[in-house]
Amino acid sequence: MKRLSFLFLVVSTLVLSGCASTQKLSDEDRARAKTVAVNPKVQKGQLFLLAPGGQNIGLMFGAVGGLAASGVIEDDRKAFGTFVDKNGVSVEAIVRDEFQKALRESGKVGIAPDGTTGVPVINVTVPQYGFGVTHLLSSNVVPVMQISCEMKDAGGKVLWSESERMLPSIASPMQTTTWTQLHDNPKSIEEEWRKAARYLAQKVVQSL
Secondary structure, three states, rough: OHHHHHHHHHHHHHOOOOOOEOOOOOOHHHHOEEEEEEOOOOOEEEEEEEOOOOOOOHHHHHHHHHHHHHHHHHHHHHHHHHHHHOOEEEEEEHHHHHHHHHHHOOOOOEOOOOOOOOOOEEEEEEEEEEEEEOOOOOOEEEEEEEEEEEEEEEEEOOEEEEEEEOOOOOOOOOOEHHHHHHHHHHHHHHHHHHHHHHHOOOOHOOOO
């Protein structure tokens, strides 16, 4: 019961947190920002997992000993994060790749090669990422993700910023999967995060 109450608290916190401010690109700055660079280093925040009350995700994803038995949410994160790293899945690489694709396909700006100086730079962050059940009595999960972007000129002035997020709910635009499917096919973790990143990156770029 305590775990279920905590899960409700986690969901509320997820809804209320991570609301980044946005800044529109002015006509003057748009005229100067014909070509931009995308920072190769993507910062990521904390892994987010939401399972039905009492379900020990860590046990499924390789936790051992006391960690397996505890059922603590923080231990679930550690076990899942280790599983993800072991299988070579990088949410940072996924998000940068999908953001650059969305930016390139939009035709709004040109993308300079890595290391180019003297052009505005877009910094991309992933404040939240993971998986969560669509409701607290369900075993079906969807990707959880937030993508935030900020464009700065060579002097450090913020020219543009935007953020989009995807919450775990029955209204999610993503198709559901299960913890078992994610465990049995680690590649599906990358596929689900990539679909979420593509959807959110396109929405972010629309505001540019």
